[in-house]
Amino acid sequence: MSRVIIFMLYFTLYTVVLLFWGKSGFKKTNNIRDFCVAGNSLGLFVSVSTFTATLFSAVSMQSVTGSVYQFGYSTILYSVIGWLLGASCLIFVAYKIKEYDIVTVPDYFRIRYGSRHYQAFAGLVLVICYILYIIIQIKGFGIVVSELLDINYNIAIALIYLFIIYTGFGGLFSVAKTDALNMIMVIIGVLLVSGTILLELGGITSIHEEAAGIMDGALLDPTTNGLFSPVMIVTTSLAWGLGTASNPQYIIRIASAKDKKTGIQMICIATLILSIIYLGLMVIGIGSRVMEPNTSAIQSVDETLAFIINTKIVSYISGVMFISIIAAAISTANSQLLLLSSSFTYDIYLNLFHKQISNEKFLNLNRVIIFIAGTISLLLSTWPLETLLIYGSYIWSIVAVTFMWPLYGGLYWKKATKEGAVLSSIGGIIAVVTFYFVSHYGELQTEVHPVLPSILISLIIFCGVSIATYKKEGNLS
Amino acid sequence: MNAQILLGLPLETWIIIGGLYALAAFLPTIIALILGRREAKK
Numbered sequence: 001m002s003r004v005i006i007f008m009l010y011f012t013l014y015t016v017v018l019l020f021w022g023k024s025g026f027k028k029t030n031n032i033r034d035f036c037v038a039g040n041s042l043g044l045f046v047s048v049s050t051f052t053a054t055l056f057s058a059v060s061m062q063s064v065t066g067s068v069y070q071f072g073y074s075t076i077l078y079s080v081i082g083w084l085l086g087a088s089c090l091i092f093v094a095y096k097i098k099e100y101d102i103v104t105v106p107d108y109f110r111i112r113y114g115s116r117h118y119q120a121f122a123g124l125v126l127v128i129c130y131i132l133y134i135i136i137q138i139k140g141f142g143i144v145v146s147e148l149l150d151i152n153y154n155i156a157i158a159l160i161y162l163f164i165i166y167t168g169f170g171g172l173f174s175v176a177k178t179d180a181l182n183m184i185m186v187i188i189g190v191l192l193v194s195g196t197i198l199l200e201l202g203g204i205t206s207i208h209e210e211a212a213g214i215m216d217g218a219l220l221d222p223t224t225n226g227l228f229s230p231v232m233i234v235t236t237s238l239a240w241g242l243g244t245a246s247n248p249q250y251i252i253r254i255a256s257a258k259d260k261k262t263g264i265q266m267i268c269i270a271t272l273i274l275s276i277i278y279l280g281l282m283v284i285g286i287g288s289r290v291m292e293p294n295t296s297a298i299q300s301v302d303e304t305l306a307f308i309i310n311t312k313i314v315s316y317i318s319g320v321m322f323i324s325i326i327a328a329a330i331s332t333a334n335s336q337l338l339l340l341s342s343s344f345t346y347d348i349y350l351n352l353f354h355k356q357i358s359n360e361k362f363l364n365l366n367r368v369i370i371f372i373a374g375t376i377s378l379l380l381s382t383w384p385l386e387t388l389l390i391y392g393s394y395i396w397s398i399v400a401v402t403f404m405w406p407l408y409g410g411l412y413w414k415k416a417t418k419e420g421a422v423l424s425s426i427g428g429i430i431a432v433v434t435f436y437f438v439s440h441y442g443e444l445q446t447e448v449h450p451v452l453p454s455i456l457i458s459l460i461i462f463c464g465v466s467i468a469t470y471k472k473e474g475n476l477s
Numbered sequence: 478m479n480a481q482i483l484l485g486l487p488l489e490t491w492i493i494i495g496g497l498y499a500l501a502a503f504l505p506t507i508i509a510l511i512l513g514r515r516e517a518k519k
Contacts, residue, residue, distance in 0.1 A: 073494050081494075084501035091508045095516075208485025220486055222493045264513075268506045275502035 003310065003318070007148045010319040014185070014326065015163075021181050022167045025174025031359040035171035035366060036103045036342040037256040042176060047257045047266040049180035050172075052273050053331035054249055055083065056186055058140025061328040063389035064278070066304030068285025070295060072211070072219030074228050075285075079389060080278045082237035086244025087271045089408075094254045094263040096411040102255050104339075105248035105403065106347040112410040113418035116351050122425070123347025125402045126248060127373070130340040133395045134164075134377040136388045137333035140302065142381065144325045147306040154382070160329060161378045167334040168341065168370040171363070172256055175334050182327035187277060189324025192317055194280035197287035204283070210290040219286060235449035236393055242455055243396020246403035248343075249335055288312060301387045337377075341369040394436060397451040401428025404455065405462040413466075420466030428458030 029035050042050070059079075067075035102108045106122035109115065138157050145156035167178045201207050211219045218225035223233065244250065257263040288308040298307050305325065309318045345365050350357060357365075405428075406421035435450035481488050486495075 073490060076494055076498060081497050081501045084498075085504065088501065088504035088508055091505050091512065095512055205485040212485065217487075220490055222490055264509050268509055271505045272502060275498070 004148070004150050006316065006319050007322050010323050011145075011149065011326070014323045018163065018178055018181060018330075019166070022170055022174045022178040025167075025170035025172075025177050028173040029171040029363065032346065032362050033103060034173060035363055036338075036346065037252060038172040038176055040256060041258050042253075042256050042262070043258060044262050044265055044269075046176050046180055047253060047262055048269045048273070049183040050176040050256075050331075050335070051250065051253045051266050051270040052277075053179035053183040053186065053327070054253070054335045055087070055244070055270070055274060055332075056183075056277060056328050057332035058137045058325070058329040059388050059392045060278070060281070061186075061325050062140050062143070062302050062305050063387060063392075065281045065285045065288075066298075066301035067387070067389060068282055069289045069304045069308070070298075070301050071224045071227065072215075072221065072286065072289075073282065074222055074224045074233065075389075076278070076282065077222060078228070078233045078236040079240060082240030083244050084271055084275060085237075086241035086247075087250070087267055087274075089241075089245035090250055090254065090267050091264060092408065093251055093411065094260065094267060097251060097254055098260045098263065104342055104346050105251050105407070106343060108410070109406060109421065110351070112416075113406070113421050115418050115422070118418065118422050118425075120348045120352050121422070122402065123343035123351070125398065125425070125429070126343040127340045127348075129395050129399050130249075130336040130343075131373055131377050131380070133392065134333050134336050134374070135381045135383075136392055137164075137329040137336075138377055138381040140388060141326060141329040141333075143303055144306045144309075144322065147303070148310060148322055157378060157381055160326075160333065161374055163330050164334040164337050165370055165374050167330070168337040168374070169367050171366075172252075172338060175338050176256070178334070179331045182331035183273075185320075185327040186324045186331075187273070189321045189327075190277050190280035190284070193313060193321045194283040194287070196314065196317055197283055197291075201287055201290055207283070207287050207290050211286055214289060214293050219289060229447050232447040232449070235447075235452045236390075238455075239393040239397045239400065239449045239451035242400035242404055242451060243393070246400050246407055247396070248399075248403065249339055251407070252339060284308075301389070337370050337374055340373050341366045344369045344373075393449065393451075394432075397432050397449070397454065398429060400451060401425070401432055401454045401458045404428075405459055409462055409466070415466055415470040416462070417466045417469040419469040420462045420464075423465050424458040424462035427461040428454050431457045 033039050064075060064079055100108050100111050106119040109122050110119035138160055141160040142153050142157035145159060146153040167174050198204060208220060216225060254263040257266055291312050298304050309321055345362060402425045405424050409416040431454035432450050435453055438444045439446050483491055
């Protein structure tokens with residue numbers, strides 16, 4: 001049987017199961033709280049599944065594996081370790097955020113800082129960032145599906161569009177349920193393929209010994225023999241870490257867990273599961289390079305995995321891996337689409353213009369926004385990008401400078417004020433955009449990621465303005 | 478066996494990447510345990 005037919009069969013089976021699996025979420029969703037935070041009712045298994053599947057995106061699956069293949073283990077330093085350390089910070093959020101009865105993360109800003117305009121501003125930042133980030137998932141999916149099903153790229157990206165819109169329509173119940181399926185698919189796919197590679201190449205020692213002979217041992221060096229500077233590695237990792245630590249797509253999963261204990265356990269267990277999955281990806285990346293040391297056939301890092309699946313891995317197993325890649329892209333994209341629609345409807349529309357609305361109207365409005373935002377991301381995904389791993393780090397930088405200090409400062413520092421929070425978010429965004437353009441198109445040539453100076457600037461603004469305005473409030477009272 | 482190599486990987490890589498990786502994987506659990514104990518004491 002040809003590979004394309006095998007992939008098609010796996011794809012059809014996955015589609016049927018996903019449609020059936022996600023359907024029950026529609027029935028459970030009756031009001032705003034159900035749609036946005038699954039009625040704050042998710043148990044440990046579903047919480048762990050949805051956290052794991054959301055964090056594990058097309059960037060993880062394709063860019064990390066492709067980058068390990070091309071540049072070796074240094075990739076782990078500026079991506080995976082940043083994500084896992086960022087997840088550690090979320091434990092601090094999990095200990096406090098349940099004290100606030102929130103529907104969205106910008107809703108926390110309204111409650112903590114007493115500003116509806118700040119809530120709307122944070123909601124707007126989320127809408128823009130997630131539209132831009134969903135492009136990654138659509139592109140990742142498109143690259144793999146067009147390559148492996150041998151169809152046009154534009155037709156391939158239209159398929160993920162239908163998947164994410166379908167699951168997004170059912171709210172967080174639907175997204176979380178399909179995430180459980182997607183997490184299982186990812187674990188099975190990665191472990192099966194990495195296990196096969198280990199067996200085929202005679203174990204990890206043998207793989208490393210072979211890899212040591214490629215690129216003068218650079219694949220096994222922490223800086224790829226100096227190709228990446230320590231400054232670039234540390235600051236890019238920082239961008240991912242801070243973006244993860246302050247990202248509403250993870251914080252909302254703490255809010256949707258049934259209690260504080262479940263939220264904390266969710267992060268701990270999900271991080272351990274993710275660390276095992278990433279170990280599998282490292283084996284796939286480095287093992288694939290040993291199998292195919294010649295990189296000339298691969299046009300970009302993000303196409304590496306599709307190439308390897310199509311040429312080096314046994315058909316039936318590669319079909320499972322193919323579904324894992326699709327699952328990784330869908331599980332992150334639908335979550336972000338859901339978050340941006342709830343930010344638009346709840347944090348901007350309801351908050352500023354239309355305070356009273358029926359549950360039915362709210363749900364329908366969300367579905368319209370999901371459709372519009374998904375369409376915008378789909379259209380934007382036809383544009384060429386830098387590698388998904390680097391592009392994603394810039395988007396996460398904006399999320400980090402907007403949310404980091406107002407979120408953690410608001411939870412743990414009683415002197416944090418509305419003025420400090422608002423100005424730190426605005427100042428941080430201006431700093432990221434300025435440093436990005438100056439370092440990319442201006443005279444400043446530096447390997448420092450824009451997140452480092454920007455997060456420091458937003459911290460200084462946050463602390464300085466908060467101290468100044470807190471004293472003022474004290475004097476007035 | 479070369480003293481600088483473990484499972485075919487240089488010791489430097491084990492320490493820098495492996496060490497940070499293991500720390501990052503277990504850090505949430507460690508932080509949760511510390512915060513949990515502090516909360517229980519209060």
